[in-house]
Amino acid sequence: MVQSIVPEIIRESVTNLIKKGERVDGRALDEYREISLETGVIKKAEGSARVKIGNTQIVVGAKPQIGEPFPDTPNVGVLITNSELLPMAAPNFEPGPPDERSVELARVTDRCIREGKVVDLEKLTIIPGKKVWMIFMDMHIVDYDGNLFDAAVLGCLAALMTTKVPSTTIEDDEVVIDYEKMVPIPINEQPLMCTMAKIGGELVVDPSLEEDDILEARVSIGIRADGSICAMQKGGSVPFTHEEVLKAVGIAQEKTKELRKFIPQA
Amino acid sequence: MVQSIVPEIIRESVTNLIKKGERVDGRALDEYREISLETGVIKKAEGSARVKIGNTQIVVGAKPQIGEPFPDTPNVGVLITNSELLPMAAPNFEPGPPDERSVELARVTDRCIREGKVVDLEKLTIIPGKKVWMIFMDMHIVDYDGNLFDAAVLGCLAALMTTKVPSTTIEDDEVVIDYEKMVPIPINEQPLMCTMAKIGGELVVDPSLEEDDILEARVSIGIRADGSICAMQKGGSVPFTHEEVLKAVGIAQEKTKELRKFIPQA
């Protein structure tokens, strides 16, 4: 992936605005852009969602498949998260195997969903030690306008909450799949993620593309419904102070409360 | 693959000749170059052929292997076609995984052979749903002098017509293979392909390398023995008119009749 080159002049004007508590697009420092979420957008996927934060747009599809559990967790289903920063989404995204940015997005999303205990993976066991449901969750990033993390977690959560698998029964040690009887996968928790950029020494929520390009550092924090923390990831080459980290946790707890209204009703 | 650079002057002279109904190598517009075909050239392959059209030379080897059928076609054998545009065949062919040109050749050949119903794939079933013959057909392009498609289809057809597999019997749900008793694979149809280049507004059959380098567009048409059409592929960045397409079909039907005399006797 080729780095965007941001003229110094843009950096300065964005930074100076933020220092004054303002943003180029008129938002408050802790304000999200417009968010929209649709589920069930892909009929061929057993679960799906299209999420937009500002102009950032991600289509998520979840596809279950019967497979074998990992040897060390014989009674636990498998969740596999993949992301594609499509070359259509930005002029500097290139075709090819996922680069480090795409890998980071997939892994952070995966940890937030997994450690946030979204899916009750043990209930995805079909035959203990032998057959479990594997859920492949693919994120297709089609338009990139900053802050992929929050959109990714919201989209994956929504896709999983609407995912159904065929009911199964065991007859003579064989799995019988009933596609007529689709059942929702068991959902436990609903963690969400809030990303903040550090620009001009301030924390700004939901960085836009322009802000993303010039940010000094970034922190994404996953928060469960009860306010507890399930995931965290710093990015960028400028440090955070101890105080900034604690402040960021507080902001994330507040803002994910707001985000919760976009979660589809179970 | 690096594009050949053809000086404008060659393009003009070749084109002008063709507009007069003549070709650089003295052929008529609808005339093939010399064709030769040998079968059984590779003892280690269960079926094989070496085909030459002009100086274009392809060695084809067919190797059967017992494998599992695709889940959606449990009673059908598998045919896999692969082509290697070897770096020995032309100065601008490079080592590495098949490029788009090689992929197109393999896929067009595969469709012509498959849709032309050459092999009775259902008869390659050994145990329904469990074991079938998979035929790997590998095309080794060793010398490239234009018009790979027609040579590829002719070579693959000849290799398949001479392919033998060991006879199999089932004992206790196990496949018993008898290498002493080799039987020909069941052949249904014998489609052939005819390729035409559009140069100077004319259709010329069996484009040579020189013509291939300057062609405006190309169309390859697969024809069964009864004259029906089983495959078609346009190439190149210049369009065909409706009339040209119909004319090309007619030419292909005529010329594949001629090609038939090179098919080995069953």
Added chain:
Amino acid sequence: MVQSIVPEIIRESVTNLIKKGERVDGRALDEYREISLETGVIKKAEGSARVKIGNTQIVVGAKPQIGEPFPDTPNVGVLITNSELLPMAAPNFEPGPPDERSVELARVTDRCIREGKVVDLEKLTIIPGKKVWMIFMDMHIVDYDGNLFDAAVLGCLAALMTTKVPSTTIEDDEVVIDYEKMVPIPINEQPLMCTMAKIGGELVVDPSLEEDDILEARVSIGIRADGSICAMQKGGSVPFTHEEVLKAVGIAQEKTKELRKFIPQA
């Protein structure tokens, strides 16, 4: 891998010294640098060794795994040798899949160990035709200061001589593994390798990095304890004469005798 560029002046001075029977580091032409060998350095590996010849340093880990034998050798265990010329080991080693130099090192080491009959592979059969021990031997080259071959063979031999596998029993056609009862793998022979460089027409033993960079040709010879020859590999683009080859065999037989004192006691 980028070739080191050695100024002509170094080449001349090293060569002239050798023609006088001397070497830059003061060694005799047939003298090894300091050698050290430790085994059991990696607790997580069932067998391991760290070997140093001069500043060349290789860490070898052997990991057994239960797998299926090759169809044509149903009663023989499997030994797989891999080497990584780590980018940390030299400024011109690059990350990525093994290059030809790394592949050659792994294959020559593998042949010396395999053809030198180090491991009694037949005794690694667990269920004939179905289950055997596969030993993965990975060489991690962490510091490159010339003469990898001799260090690789010595390190792999030492790692294998200290490798233990859990004992297995068969119950109802299932393999029962007893990790409490680790048994050494059966060792037959103890071949070692001696590498010589041809510089200025002379053969010098254990080429240093400086000598490696300017050598005209290289020959590595594997010798069993009884003096018989089990492996040989020439490298470099200058020929050897018939006499040089025979002389090299003699030197290798002498020098591997010296190397034997570093082999761990069984």
Added chain:
Amino acid sequence: MIIILTSKSIGNNDKGTLTTSSTKKRRDGRDFDELRPLKIEAGVLERADGSAYLEIGDNKVLAAVYGPRELHVRRLLKPNMAILRCRYNMAPFSVEDRKRPGPDRRSVEISKLTAEALNPAVFLEKFPRSTIDVFIEVLQAEGGTRCAGITAASVALADAGIPMRDMVAACAAGKSDGQVIMDLSEWEDKEGEADLPIAMMPRTGDITLLQMDGHLTSDEFEQALDLAIKGCQIIGEEQKNAIKNRYGD
């Protein structure tokens, strides 16, 4: 900015002009010369220089265009014209059984043919030493995605303001259940006897994509070719409407 167009009625109205007559209804209720419901939107993405979203039947396809722009690998550039590159890609969730991400042989071939199908329509000579990149993402596949992709890509090119001789519209015809038909569905393609996808510049009738596999007599081929051309003409109108709806007349 969003346009929803159903071509069902259009297809029916024009039916009478074809000489072939057929009374058998198709599995999904369509006539032999009827397109599936079609919807095209231009300008659906923010970052791309041009974009389009297309639904035909249950196909859902996005196309985006970047360029003309410079390329790092100078060796590939042409001194006298732009090169048009295309990447056709299927989302892993777009098909029944999850598709592994990344190009396979099918998508490599389709990418090549798509570039060749669009090439003749673009004034490449206006942009020497540059590239125009076309990206097609199939979000949901239901038969005929290569045609859907070409059709969408053509609208995205226009949306990007790249000067074109004409739109390129693509449509398949084929034979299924013994009948020569327009615009095969997934089921008709899979169970059918032949598939003939073409692309065309509607104004001149020039054919820029031509593929066929299956089994057709010469007569059937001619019928199918006529149906596919007819389909391209209808689709071409919808492409123009999509652009008009975005930019006005």
Added chain:
Amino acid sequence: MIIILTSKSIGNNDKGTLTTSSTKKRRDGRDFDELRPLKIEAGVLERADGSAYLEIGDNKVLAAVYGPRELHVRRLLKPNMAILRCRYNMAPFSVEDRKRPGPDRRSVEISKLTAEALNPAVFLEKFPRSTIDVFIEVLQAEGGTRCAGITAASVALADAGIPMRDMVAACAAGKSDGQVIMDLSEWEDKEGEADLPIAMMPRTGDITLLQMDGHLTSDEFEQALDLAIKGCQIIGEEQKNAIKNRYGD
């Protein structure tokens, strides 16, 4: 030239300064705020411009630095500063089940984060148009290898004579068996409730790596963060000692 340092005593001595109190001993006998035995050596490799070897618990990690040096791929160079690249890699034999050689998604992510964690400490602006390459090899893994790698890499950078604002020390804290603890072992990480690896420049307290996964309340998070910072401070002292022992004061 070889320094063996056990931080066990250091950790214990300083324990009283933390506000959290806990009486439960850990599986390996450590207190909640105690590091595993730690050993750092600088200058262990001949070829690399700088290197370090680190053991913490049963982790064995090598780090090597090459640079500042030129890069073939000029496109990636920056006109006003060096770029710091990092490759974190696990030896196939470093883990219970043999790891296939080559990068996987985990090592790609850790490599990126390691580069970001080291970046702020290095005066990159002193070396325009060049690269500094950091290679980390995990020879044996027992929980906390990313922190071990960053800590070792920082010593290797110093050993290479690359001017730095401060060392970067890394240490995880987390929660296991209901208790917030410092420096999780493999078992505590695997069976535990949360893991919080951080990297820090000890002089300023600036945090250059920050990751968390698991489940922590705000209070637990704050406790864990304090423990991790404490761990970094102890480790930072050992880094300095390692350099002193190699080069003298």
Added chain:
Amino acid sequence: MIIILTSKSIGNNDKGTLTTSSTKKRRDGRDFDELRPLKIEAGVLERADGSAYLEIGDNKVLAAVYGPRELHVRRLLKPNMAILRCRYNMAPFSVEDRKRPGPDRRSVEISKLTAEALNPAVFLEKFPRSTIDVFIEVLQAEGGTRCAGITAASVALADAGIPMRDMVAACAAGKSDGQVIMDLSEWEDKEGEADLPIAMMPRTGDITLLQMDGHLTSDEFEQALDLAIKGCQIIGEEQKNAIKNRYGD
């Protein structure tokens, strides 16, 4: 233009000159110092600058040469000489069990050794800043393909008009069934005790490829080396004949 040569008689005629005597006939009826039937043709391909086809026993090998020519990747070029690159490749159908296309570790090693074996014979210094590319395709393998490839490549280089100090001829000797023998067949190689492939410039006797694996005493090694050298001499004559037959004396 096509030359068919059987070396059987040649091998037999010269047998007496070797000091080793052996009465046991080999599985395929050959004497211990007898080559398999050999056939070499030069100039068999149209496009390549030089080419050769070789059969020895059931081996069928094609070699092609392109160059001296320029290379895109300038970094690899040498200012004072050409570089000779080699690619040894086996056709998927050349062996009993289909081989997956593309290079494996074996072919990577053989490619490297083949380049090194040919290098000393070519006047590379005459072509600074260029490459000479040698491509070897094994169409059918029956033991000894690396030697067959080198032998064929050498003829292809001559056919390309590239100035050479001498031909490079390659031949293996080894031990099978307790007997030291020349030119091992596939069966003898697989079931045998040792394999010693060499390449040589026949005029000077200089050895440019030397590999061995198996088990040989010093005496057996010397015998095998002598046999391999003898084989190279015979093959060298056939190489010259192939060139003569193509170009005349």
